Amino acid sequence: MPFRPSRVTSTPAIKAPMILSVLEKIGSDAAIMELATIAARAASGRTSVYYASASQGEAQLARIALGKGWTIDELDERVTPTLGMDAEGGLTLSYGTRSVRVGFDETLSPYFRVDGERVRALPVKRKTDDAAKVKEAKKIWDELKEDVGVIADRRIRAMERAMVTGRRWDVPTFRATWLDHPLMVHLARGVVWLCGDATSSVWAFRVAEDRSFSDENDAMFDLSRATWVEVAHPLRLREERVAKLTRMFSDYELIQPFPQLAREAPQLTDAEASAQEISRPRTPGGAQQLSAALLQTGRWRQERSRPK
Amino acid sequence: MQRIFPDEQTYAEAIFDDASTSVNVKFWRGTEQLSPGRIEPIMVAEVLRDCEIVQPG
Numbered sequence: 001m002p003f004r005p006s007r008v009t010s011t012p013a014i015k016a017p018m019i020l021s022v023l024e025k026i027g028s029d030a031a032i033m034e035l036a037t038i039a040a041r042a043a044s045g046r047t048s049v050y051y052a053s054a055s056q057g058e059a060q061l062a063r064i065a066l067g068k069g070w071t072i073d074e075l076d077e078r079v080t081p082t083l084g085m086d087a088e089g090g091l092t093l094s095y096g097t098r099s100v101r102v103g104f105d106e107t108l109s110p111y112f113r114v115d116g117e118r119v120r121a122l123p124v125k126r127k128t129d130d131a132a133k134v135k136e137a138k139k140i141w142d143e144l145k146e147d148v149g150v151i152a153d154r155r156i157r158a159m160e161r162a163m164v165t166g167r168r169w170d171v172p173t174f175r176a177t178w179l180d181h182p183l184m185v186h187l188a189r190g191v192v193w194l195c196g197d198a199t200s201s202v203w204a205f206r207v208a209e210d211r212s213f214s215d216e217n218d219a220m221f222d223l224s225r226a227t228w229v230e231v232a233h234p235l236r237l238r239e240e241r242v243a244k245l246t247r248m249f250s251d252y253e254l255i256q257p258f259p260q261l262a263r264e265a266p267q268l269t270d271a272e273a274s275a276q277e278i279s280r281p282r283t284p285g286g287a288q289q290l291s292a293a294l295l296q297t298g299r300w301r302q303e304r305s306r307p308k
Numbered sequence: 309m310q311r312i313f314p315d316e317q318t319y320a321e322a323i324f325d326d327a328s329t330s331v332n333v334k335f336w337r338g339t340e341q342l343s344p345g346r347i348e349p350i351m352v353a354e355v356l357r358d359c360e361i362v363q364p365g
Contacts, residue, residue: 233350235350267353268352282324290359294311
């Protein structure tokens with residue numbers, strides 16, 4: 001079994017920085033993948049034997065990305081682990097005489113298929129099962145669910161960030177990042193995408209279970225006409241299309257990994273657009289509480305002085 | 309409170325009154341104040357959403 005530093009839960013303090021440094025020097029996708037996993041675990045609040053704080057891991061990844069000429073999101077996309085998932089985006093665990101199929105929904109929450117039934121918990125051992133294989137399956141599952149949780153948290157935030165910033169992928173990169181990756185494809189099925197060509201034509205589509213594409217009328221959609229793809233912000237979709245797609249997602253019982261179709265998308269009035277500032281009433285809630293909540297999003301910072 | 313936009317030159321400034329019953333939002337690029345109409349609409353929407361300006365319902 002290969003050495004996985006991200007699986008080490010205790011190591012002498014003096015060795016931990018050395019391991020991080022060696023991984024950075026190796027610089028291969030696999031090495032960076034390990035670093036990204038370690039950093040993501042630290043950032044998710046787990047006690048880390050490697051980083052004293054979550055920001056240290058992020059700083060190291062940012063340095064690596066800068067050296068390679070990538071953004072941190074581009075780095076993440078290139079090194080997102082597949083965690084041994086097969087081409088269908090799942091995994092089969094052996095219980096000896098029977099097997100348990102692990103699958104994921106559109107939020108990367110796992111489920112199991114046992115005897116045709118979909119269940120949320122790993123099935124308990126039966127008398128007819130092979131005890132050693134069940135034990136091994138449980139070990140694989142315990143490690144897998146922890147890693148998937150870390151990856152889901154990180155990639156869902158990146159996906160939402162891409163929507164807000166209007167980040168675009170060319171079609172081959174979109175396919176490699178979101179469709180061909182056995183874990184990311186599950187997230188891809190949970191959102192509405194926008195694509196367009198060199199003219200001003202824009203189309204909305206979703207990724208179906210079989211990885212084909214459907215438009216807002218649930219008709220087959222041909223992505224080959226597009227040159228770019230982005231995560232659709234509801235403001236770009238317009239209200240009528242949002243309503244139509246919301247019904248479609250509800251019909252297919254698709255769960256969105258973050259608020260997209262249900263996202264509030266306030267627009268400026270004509271007067272506000274030409275004014276110097278926006279002034280709006282809001283639901284009372286306490287300025288301090290609101291400030292704390294905004295700071296927690298990581299998108300805001302406290303600034304006492306006015307820009308000079 | 310300030311929100312930094314992706315290009316790190318443009319940002320929003322939100323100031324709430326003490327009871328948090330209203331908010332004033334200004335946009336800046338460097339030291340120049342920009343009217344909201346000159347900002348990418350998605351960015352404006354996200355800032356307003358963050359500020360919980362939209363009333364429930």
